Amino acid sequence: MTESHLRASALTFTDVPDPASGRGYRYLTDAVLTFREGRISALVSAEDFLQAGGDLARCEHFPGGLMLPGFIDAHVHAPQLGVMASYGRQLLDWLESYTFPEEARFADEAYAGQQMERFLQALLAHGTTAAMVFSTVHTHAADALFEAAARRNMCLIGGKVITDRNVPAVLSETLDEGLRATRDLIERWHGQGRLRYAVTPRFAITSTAAQLQLAGELLSARTDVYLQTHLSENLLEVQKTGLLFPEAKDYVDVYDRHGLCGPRSIFAHGIHLSERELDLLATRGCSVAFCPTSNLFLGSGLLDVARLRRHGVSMAVATDVGAGTSVSMLRTLAEGYKVLQLQGQSWHPLDALYSITLGNARVLQLDAHIGSLCPGKDADLVIVDPSRSSLLAGRLETCAGIDERLFAMIMLGDDRIIRRTYVAGVPVFDGPAPI
Ligand SMILES: [Zn+2]
The missing domain is CATH 3.20.20.140 (Metal-dependent hydrolases)
Incomplete structure (x- = not known):
């Protein structure tokens, strides 16, 4: 059974997010997402992945990238x-x-x-x-x-x-x-x-x-x-x-x-x-x-x-x-x-x-299948790389926390920052390789 591991930061949702309490979402600064047969099997921190005996060298690494649900x-x-x-x-x-x-x-x-x-x-x-x-x-x-x-x-x-x-x-x-x-x-x-x-x-x-x-x-x-x-x-x-x-x-x-x-x-x-x-x-x-x-x-x-x-x-x-x-x-x-x-x-x-x-x-009543990076769901995801927009990359240097970074990404980001798109575990779009 082919298993794929992607490594980058990750953001996903479990419910309507409540920024004050931190409920409803998961943000991992260094994460490993695993999927097989088109379905997500795990999203864990890189540290937990290592401790469970995982080999980080087997992960495709996107330094500076952020994994999001498609x-x-x-x-x-x-x-x-x-x-x-x-x-x-x-x-x-x-x-x-x-x-x-x-x-x-x-x-x-x-x-x-x-x-x-x-x-x-x-x-x-x-x-x-x-x-x-x-x-x-x-x-x-x-x-x-x-x-x-x-x-x-x-x-x-x-x-x-x-x-x-x-x-x-x-x-x-x-x-x-x-x-x-x-x-x-x-x-x-x-x-x-x-x-x-x-x-x-x-x-x-x-x-x-x-x-x-x-x-x-x-x-x-x-x-x-x-x-x-x-x-x-x-x-x-x-x-x-x-x-x-x-x-x-x-x-x-x-x-x-x-x-x-x-x-x-x-x-x-x-x-x-x-x-x-x-x-x-x-x-x-x-x-x-x-x-x-x-x-x-x-x-x-x-x-x-x-x-x-x-x-x-x-x-x-x-x-x-x-x-x-x-x-x-x-x-x-x-x-x-x-x-x-x-x-x-x-x-x-x-x-x-x-x-x-x-x-x-x-x-759309599709949340049993898509919408989050959660085990059991279809591996539809996008990896964004803010460094691909020089303006956004520069702005991120002055951002204090994740909320500010995400807001800057929304306001200044577009298709230029799409690094890769996956549909059911298959890469279907690749942005130009990082410079
Ligand atoms: Zn219309």
Whole structure:
């Protein structure tokens, strides 16, 4: 049985971290992580490893490196790398001007295949080992996404967009086509290896009530399948949704009355929600994905995280690429911190790093398998090396303790500091060797 040993410092979480008491996380300045057959078997200090008869010479050593659980992106669009950084629009115009034309290109199977490969390589190069992902409306594009993830043995929740109104003709499908294709994709991919399926209406505006109803029926028949969609991102979108669904009490009610609100439902954004909507999300066990770079970029608004927490709504963290401006979860946390600062709130670096690892794993109900460097879990991990950014390396020299170091790493780090990424114990990305 092949066993691998990695040596570096390590940070992992057992629960929501409490920096004051030191509970909820483990930080080891010199650690050995052991895994075999794709699963973590031990995380111990180098000293304990030696005392137990281990041979440090057998460890692959990353001096100055930090091992972390692989990052998890809770909301991202695989077909949108090509529209990142597109100028001058807010949500609805942005979709019309940039997103729909780009997603239409995925009708070409070869293009779809190439882009899905490119997307997953981008995730891994940024230390992201698992994600909840939108594909396009095309069935073959969703197949290409799942095939590419299966080849890398990645943990991925994905779904084909279903839509039966308010999109260009090239992206439209009938109600029956969308649902039939979704059922087929669930049969093909859900539960295959590390893959899961999410029913994926783009948002309420692009689905009729009949389609949302059928999506809800599908979810009630398959309670292990997820739902991913958008919610209350932009004020004009909220207004338009109200006009399209006059019978609904509010935006959340549009989804709830069709059976789309449950503990496996992840709603991106949720910025402009009423008290009633937040209470209902909490009651149903739904989660909101905080997408700070996207919310700033499209001028959508600032998510009031404290308010969300007060209502007991669980929160995931996500890039929302291509409206998001970085694939990096570190950049996402840095912008999230600023969004909170603008509202007089703060985000402790330990809590931020918890959010993109064990926190997101819990929201996605994948924490039995991923999210921490804990024996029995899949060996999805990232080794960061802050010395690869000279600015960050210089800043770390003036940091007093681990909290300050982690905060500097979040604020100044990005894909340049990703030294290596592992998926189920296999190295899948190597940054350039240290100088
Ligand atoms: Zn999105």
